[in-house]
Amino acid sequence: MATNPMHQFEVYRIGPEIKLGEIDISFTNASLFMVISSIAILLIFNLGTKKNLLIPSKIQLLAELSYTFVSKMISDTAGSKAKPYFAFIFSLFMFVLFCNMFGMIPYTFTVTSHIIVTFMLAAFIFIGVTIIGFMKHGVGYLKLFIPSGVPIVLLPLIVVIEIISYLSRPISLSVRLFANMMAGHTMMKVFGGFVVSLGIIGGWLPLSFSVALTGLEILVAFLQAYVFAILTCIYLNDALNLHH
Amino acid sequence: MPKDSFKTRLEIAKNKFLKKKLYQDNQPTSSLGTAFKMSTELVAHVVVGTIIGFILDKTFGTKPWLILIFFFVGVIAGILNVFKSAKNMQK
Numbered sequence: 001m002a003t004n005p006m007h008q009f010e011v012y013r014i015g016p017e018i019k020l021g022e023i024d025i026s027f028t029n030a031s032l033f034m035v036i037s038s039i040a041i042l043l044i045f046n047l048g049t050k051k052n053l054l055i056p057s058k059i060q061l062l063a064e065l066s067y068t069f070v071s072k073m074i075s076d077t078a079g080s081k082a083k084p085y086f087a088f089i090f091s092l093f094m095f096v097l098f099c100n101m102f103g104m105i106p107y108t109f110t111v112t113s114h115i116i117v118t119f120m121l122a123a124f125i126f127i128g129v130t131i132i133g134f135m136k137h138g139v140g141y142l143k144l145f146i147p148s149g150v151p152i153v154l155l156p157l158i159v160v161i162e163i164i165s166y167l168s169r170p171i172s173l174s175v176r177l178f179a180n181m182m183a184g185h186t187m188m189k190v191f192g193g194f195v196v197s198l199g200i201i202g203g204w205l206p207l208s209f210s211v212a213l214t215g216l217e218i219l220v221a222f223l224q225a226y227v228f229a230i231l232t233c234i235y236l237n238d239a240l241n242l243h244h
Numbered sequence: 245m246p247k248d249s250f251k252t253r254l255e256i257a258k259n260k261f262l263k264k265k266l267y268q269d270n271q272p273t274s275s276l277g278t279a280f281k282m283s284t285e286l287v288a289h290v291v292v293g294t295i296i297g298f299i300l301d302k303t304f305g306t307k308p309w310l311i312l313i314f315f316f317v318g319v320i321a322g323i324l325n326v327f328k329s330a331k332n333m334q335k
Binding site: 054157160161162164165167168169171172175176179180223224226227230231 | 250254276277280281284285287288289291292293296314317318320321324325
């Protein structure tokens with residue numbers, strides 16, 4: 001039995017080794033769970049929007065609820081100008097949410113507990129938002145780094161600070177999701193190990209902790225997907241409506 | 245006829261639901277989210293500042309100085325950012 005709490009994060013190859021030049025692009029368990037969550041999302045939304053009943057079935061209710069949730073979130077944080085980006089933010093939110101939630105099922109692999117996955121998502125958002133900002137405002141987008149009402153003497157320092165906080169966006173976005181998922185799953189595994197090693201006499205306390213942690217982890221899984229999506233909206237808002 | 249009455253009932257229920265939503269705009273989740281946001285951003289600012297200092301040091305060959313300066317600029321940026329978020333929360 002694997003007692004190492006980090007064992008659950010191991011990536012291994014499934015099927016044959018595929019090489020593209022020097023890069024290894026074999027199908028791994030991480031790719032498998034990405035495919036599973038994508039298929040689950042597609043299935044739910046295909047089944048949910050097939051029959052438009054006035055009294056929704058359970059799956060239709062799920063699809064409609066998530067649609068209104070994301071659309072409300074976008075209109076609250078980024079305004080009506082962000083409507084064209086709904087599809088992107090919606091798929092981002094659903095993908096992160098489903099990856100997190102699939103990780104909560106025992107013996108599954110949590111895709112979002114790997115920094116490279118979350119960093120790729122965050123870098124994609126960061127580059128996309130920067131391109132959108134320059135497309136909408138041209139060179140004027142650089143005004144984002146110059147807050148209004150700052151004395152000339154302090155300006156060089158403030159500009160450096162603003163540039164640092166702009167560049168820290170993808171890092172904080174990716175590290176938050178990765179650290180929360182990884183820490184939570186490691187902790188659950190550690191408490192699970194305590195239950196086994198303390199046996200039937202002392203194992204009840206860590207078991208109750210484990211149950212509580214599972215509930216907390218489900219909350220965190222949802223919350224991190226929500227935070228990820230809402231921060232994307234906030235960054236998009238900065239790029240679309242340039243003001244300070 | 246029964247379909248019509250259902251529609252009016254749905255309308256009433258919708259209005260009630262919307263009124264309720266106005267007051268409790270899912271506060272607990274978003275405040276926990278802000279807590280996560282602030283803590284990681286504080287760290288990220290310092291890390292990014294240090295990385296910028298490291299890269300500039302390598303290009304200009306001024307080994308320890310720029311990394312030191314940019315580390316502290318990163319700390320300042322992180323703290324300022326937390327201040328900004330706290331101010332936004334009080335609004």
